[in-house]
Amino acid sequence: MLGTIAQQLHRTYPKWALFAQCAPDTPCITPATYAFLGAAAAMCGVTKVTVAVVVIMYELTGALNFIVPTMIVVMVARVIGDAIVEGGISEQLILLNGIPLLGEDEDECLLDMPVAAVMRPAEELLVLPAAGLSLRGLRRLLEGSAGVRGFPVVDSDMRLVGYVHRDAVAKAALSLAASDDAVVSFGASGGVSLGHLINPSPTTVRPRTAAETVVEIFRKLGPQVILVASEEDGVLAGLLTRKDILRHTRSH
Structure with missing residues (x-):
């Protein structure tokens, strides 16, 4: 659109000082050039990539005389984009969709901080007892925990199993044919055993482990x-996910 407007201005006011460098009776304004530079600016504004955009646009045309204008529009687009929002469209989509991607900024926020300061404590977690839970109770627990992806399994002393x-x-x-009062066990003896579903060696750290x-x-x-x-005794103290780390760093 800008190229078409400039072309019409040149045709209407050919002697305007803005068009003093244009040779008479020859095409001076090419709208396709504006489209080319606009595409480079749009790509840089979306991705926040600079040098690679200039190289790509040069590869598309092979014209050396387009390099300097491309560098100018890319620089302007990058400055304006950074003034509006930090990061390109990929980073913004990561934040918008809540994808737990750990970047380099988290390292600075977690310096000299133990895991205990970031984790969700055991009191806030839904846990499965290794033994003593009825099938009815298990199904109720599952119905009320739709947003939970997994459960720590603990014994009667809250030691991690x-x-x-x-x-x-x-x-x-859902596939069990036992009665609702049947006792379900995870690793313990007796009842309906579901011990084969457990990961007995999950990734585990201590509360004083550095968050980095x-x-x-x-x-x-x-x-x-x-x-x-x-x-000391392997008692469950808490649980940590990527979202817990991001929630802590973004709140500080």
């Missing part, structure tokens, strides 16, 4: 959750 995914437990609970270490575990090992257990 393992971790089990909610989908696996829900599927097993946990971030590195998430990045390099990729667990969904990290359980926190006490050093």
Whole structure:
């Protein structure tokens, strides 16, 4: 649109000072050039990429005389984009969709901080007892925990036994032919055993573990959750996910 407007202005006012460099009786304004530079500016504004955009646009045309104008529009688009919002469209979509992607900013916010300051404490968690839970109680627990992806499994003393995914437990609970009063056990003897669903060795850290270490575990090992257990007797102290880390860093 801007190229078409400039072309019409040149045709209407050919002697205007703005068009003093244009040769007479020859095309001076090419709308396609404006479209080309506008595409480069739009790409930079969306992705916040600068040098790569200039290289890509040069590869499309092979014209050296377009490099300097492309650099100018890319620079202007980047400055305006940074003034409006930080990060490109990918970062904004990550935030909008709530995707728990750990960046480099989290390391600075978690310096000299233990896991205990970031985790969700055991009192706020839904846990499964290793034994003593009826099938009716298990199904009620599953119905009231639609947003939970898994449960720590603990014994009567809250010592950590393992971790089990909610989908696996829900599927097993629906397929069981036992009565509602039947006792379900996770690893313990007696009752209907679902011990085969448990991960007996989930990723576990201590409450005094540095929070930066946990971030590195998430990045390099990729667990969904990290359980926190006490050093002395293995009592469940809390649970940590990527969203817990992001929630803490963004609130500070």
